[in-house]
Amino acid sequence: MDRAGQVRVRAVVRDVVAVVAPAELVLVDGLALFDDATAVRRLSGRGGRREPLGFGLGEMAALVTPVVWLVLDQTVRKFAESAVDGSLRGARGLLRKALRRADEPLVIPPLTAGQLAEVRTRVLESASHRGLPVECAEAVADAVVARLAFTSAGAAPERREDPADGSPSGGS
Template identity: 60%
Template structure:
């Protein structure tokens, strides 16, 4: 999931990559909890979360995480999942990283809708929200299970300069 977030943010809002990298030091549950909060409380990231309300990274991270968890929960049996959770807590092991399974067209369409809705709620314009949602769906559709596929090349990779984009 983190690869999806990083790839999409790099494509549509590369200026937010430092935020993604700062959040990468936390486990998925902590990141989701921090990004899901509203308000201006100061955080160890060096700024209040209220300041990132209109940013791309929280929208992508929260929607992809929520979707991956919902799909995983639908696939897993309740008893097995409950047992794993209890054992992790007893053994004080961190939760496994959230992974995004292969998605159907309907699931991709739902993710697109959720990203647009979430982006608009967080203050991003409708057109910007659609661009973000398109990037998320493209990245998810191009990566099979267990792959770290990259989306189609962005403008920075087709410049022909032979050097990586600065960022």
């Protein structure tokens, strides 16, 4: 986990793939050699190369890794766009290019229940679009939401109110 309960997209991808499609860990580990933008480009087929991962997109269509990574990438970018003014984002990008710094790894902040539901829907849609069977798509979506919920819960304070007297009670 990174700062304030945030977790890297690639960490969530690896954790989910390890649970639902462990045979694809080789693909995840191979993509780990690249920055997030390059990994997304290769998984999405953008960037001009016909076979970005050493095999055709037809073989990749039914894989779990692209579903999870691409949906999480889109989700983080969507939530970031709503949180950051476009002009500030553009200025940061120009400065980063001028200084030739690599993009920071994408991190997922703690998500609300509504945002988790939206992520689940996006995973199901993407998995269906890529030809994953319904049972597999649901398993992937459930694993993604469980992993993200775990991260979000880890960021929350552990203190609860005692219903008897309203005083805080901790787990210690």
